[in-house]
Amino acid sequence: MYDAYDVVVIGGGAAGLSAGLVLGRSRRRVLVVDAGEPRNALAAHMQGYLSRDGMPPAEFLAEGRRELERYGVEMVPGRVAEVAADGDGEFDVRLADGGAVRARRIVMATGLVDEIPPVPGVAERWGRDVLHCPYCHGWEVRDQAFGVLAPEPFNSHQALLLTQWSKDVTLFLHTVRELPDAEWERLAAAGVSVVEGEVAGLETEDDRLTGVRLADGRVFPRSVLFISAKPVPRDNLLTALGARTRETPAGPYPAVDEAGRTTVPGVWAVGNAAGPTEQVINAASAGYRAGLLINAELVMADIETEVGRRRAGVFSPRVEAEVARTVAKGGRGHGFGG
Ligand SMILES: Cc1cc2nc3c(=O)[nH]c(=O)nc-3n(C[C@H](O)[C@H](O)[C@H](O)COP(=O)(O)OP(=O)(O)OC[C@H]3O[C@@H](n4cnc5c(N)ncnc54)[C@H](O)[C@@H]3O)c2cc1C
Incomplete structure (x- = not known):
């Protein structure tokens, strides 16, 4: 049982x-x-x-x-x-x-x-200096050099949002090949730098993020990377x-x-x-x-179950005890069986 x-x-x-x-x-x-x-x-x-x-x-x-x-x-x-x-x-x-x-x-x-994007080094630093949520971590890393990894075009929106926490934001287009003209305009207005080319890995020193490395070997110094898991x-x-x-x-x-x-x-x-x-x-x-x-x-x-039982004339032991007590006192109980 x-x-x-x-x-x-x-x-x-x-x-x-x-x-x-x-x-x-x-x-x-x-x-x-x-x-x-x-x-x-x-x-x-x-x-x-x-x-x-x-x-x-x-x-x-x-x-x-x-x-x-x-x-x-x-x-x-x-x-x-x-x-x-x-x-x-x-x-x-x-x-x-x-x-x-x-x-x-x-x-x-x-x-x-x-599900973390499959870029080498990213999963290992998740929750420390690879982050996803400005409301969870933005204050703590404010004014630092932010990178934003964009496997999807909508990540450019994340870069725009993050300018509320730092004015030093770089969007890495990674596998994104094109953005709408209006989005380039917004990124420019918000002061977001944009880097084209695939990200190949992260640079670290003393277990801290120091940069983002592209497949062509260029390294961009960054101390925080935001991603969309x-x-x-x-x-x-x-x-x-x-x-x-x-x-x-x-x-x-x-x-x-x-x-x-x-x-x-x-x-x-x-x-x-x-x-x-x-x-x-x-x-x-x-x-x-x-x-x-x-x-x-x-x-x-x-x-509802109890109501059903009463209607069917089946009383639970608790109700039967209540009836017995009420009858013993000469009362009519609660309208069942009188
Ligand atoms: C890196 C990081 C930082 C974050 N920081 C913040 C922050 O600062 N502030 C904030 O508000 N939010 C933060 N969040 C979001 C926060 O983690 C979630 O909002 C929160 O954990 C949701 O709570 P939950 O109870 O729904 O799920 P969870 O906290 O994920 O709990 C689910 C539990 O269910 C268990 N479980 C799953 N399957 C089974 C099963 N079959 N049998 C038994 N147990 C099972 C899991 O093991 C887990 O313990 C952060 C998220 C991440 C990734």
Whole structure:
């Protein structure tokens, strides 16, 4: 017999822990399974989370786990390998280590994977001086010599945006052969230098980025390189359940309503598992919202079940005890069986 939970949360990043917190405080039996690979694991600091700005990501999550413990939420390290609907509105959840549990509701908080452009040296420096998000890191590297790698024409827009954080921005066109005239005009107006030619690698000194090297051997001194990693949702469990997707500028993502419900009844998706633009604070907010709505849904589902039983004249032991007490006092109870 498997352990049965009200909710199994898959993924213990900001989104999953936040869902777990509100569900634990709602007295739900909750299991959070976490494979321990949060998206910002390589970053030294987490920025922009009001009251936690600059906190190391691992410390933020450890603090979150301590908060969930207070409410009896169970958290296990591990990877969920499969979620299967049992046909009665509940789910069998199988872990990669062979364990299995049952759940009434599932929260997919599995995050996404950033696919780094295949330029030598770039993946190794990811999250340190190869960056993607000015809102996460821009302040910390302000006024430095920025490079922007453009495997796609839209990266020129990233270069324009970055002029808010440094006036020394060089766009490396890399594999992009052409830009629209209007974009050249904007780049010139913003003071962005543009370098044509393929980037072949990065120059470093004392484990710090010092330059960007082109295939023709030219080296451009730069201390920070911004790239666009392709954000790919970890949606294999949802896909296997038959969840529908929606198109986003970053490619297909699970289709969810504004509360995080997927198209599979009982299965929710929150944080980066549901959208590529969610920052930590948005992911936490989405998890929280889903958690409280799941609790409300379960409360109402249980009440509807009880109503059905009463209509059918089948009373649960709790109701029968209530009837007995009411009859003993000479009352009429709550309108059932008088
Ligand atoms: C380098 C970098 C720096 C960043 N800096 C910032 C910043 O300063 N401020 C900011 O707001 N945002 C920042 N972000 C974005 C931030 O990382 C995300 O917004 C945030 O991690 C999303 O939280 P999440 O809970 O949705 O997903 P995640 O934090 O990625 O957590 C998902 C969790 O689910 C687990 N998981 C996945 N599949 C399974 C499975 N099958 N079974 C069990 N567990 C599973 C993963 O291992 C992971 O632990 C940064 C991102 C990067 C790449």
